[in-house]
Amino acid sequence: MIPMIELIDVHKSFGHLEVLRGVSLRVTKGEVVVVIGPSGSGKSTMLRCINGLEPIQRGKVVIEGEDLHGPGTDPNKIRQKIGMVFQQFNLFPHKNALQNIMLAPMKVQKKSTREAEAIARDLLDRVGLADKAHAYPDELSGGQQQRVAIARALAMKPDMMLFDEVTSALDPELVAEVLAVMQQLAEGGMTMVVVTHEMGFAREVGSRLVFMDEGTVIEEGDPREMIANPKEPRTQKFLSMVL
């Protein structure tokens, strides 16, 4: 079976700073891969390389068998298959919740207003915000904004979703509502790569745990197994600090 995401020896530098030093990762359909690691370990950068938001210097990013940087590849087409949710939500502040979700289906997939609105309303309902369709981002709480952001990404009917520390900017009491939406998504069979500090989520929802440090994957395995018995000293040290 072709993996959904395959990173092969990916190297990425910002100037002289080497952030990714040969990362390889395979994600198969329906997997929920949770990526943990200390800050600056390259987790977010790796995630951003998966959909080409960051160019890479070496290696390969293959999405559903297609080389993201291949000569005949249109990265915009590939990005439509990859939903992404950000730490800072990044909702469009000049558009209300409904319009935020409708924009890409209309402009990128050329869906009609009616079609796009039906999709958007359905998704708002799924993330529990049917009554906030006409609210602007600055009228929503962080948790609500993030749920709209998830709905916005889902509106493109992506094959996989990337979550970049999506609960880190939230007040503690708002974290649960976002995680619940993500769990529901995972249970629906969505392929997900989740960069997070939520170890509870990693244990309960993750199908695989990946520990990164200094730009490489140090250890990966079954979340429960790995959290209970980490093999690598660096993993042990990190887990002892966050648990």
Added chain:
Amino acid sequence: MSDLINAFFNGEIFKDSLWLLVKTLPTVFEVLVLGLVFSYLWGLILALMRLSRFRVLRYLTGAYIDFFRGLPLLLLFIFIYYGLPLAGLTLNALTSGVLGLTLCYGAYSAEIFRAGIQAIPRGQTEAARSLGMTSGQAMRYVILPQAVKLVIPPLTNEFIAMIKDTSLMSVIAVPELLFRAKEKMGVVANPTPLTVAALIYVVFTIPLIRLAARLESKRRKRRPPTKPAAAEISPEAEQDLLNTDIAGQLP
């Protein structure tokens, strides 16, 4: 004292020149509307080229902008109206005026648009691109609508400067306010027509000055919003935007 009043506020001449000068307003408006539309459009195009990923285009545009920001508009008007005919290209006074405004104010507004576009957080572009939008679509549907809102106050300030700069067209015989006022002054040997012209200018500029101030303070009051809200403009970006206002634009 009465000499002074007689010189600058001569009732008879005041009435005469008021009508004479009001009659120039359609010309002034025509120049202004065309100048406004063309210079903002040209400015937006320049700003996009200035931010393009093609280095040569960036440099060329940067050079253009610096050049026209540094050039006295008066010189430009004279160059276009009196200079170009010697090279075989004759433009009428009005066209010369609009062309001069566009070339010059296009450069000013390019800087304003550039600052506005750059003030939009990077996350906005990233969110748009991650949804599969091309960079053009992200600019058009996500960045520009936000940037334009941001640059309305500085663009209003620029428009005020443009209104005043139409007076420079008096040297290229555009029959505008100052041109007619000077003419009349010569005939009646009294400066009252200038007073009338001055009043007409401020009747148009002062409301705009108030409006720009209002827009500016409204924007300040709306910030800072709660939380790391959807779009937060960094202080540096905001300062940059303010700095582009109208510094050094006077001839």
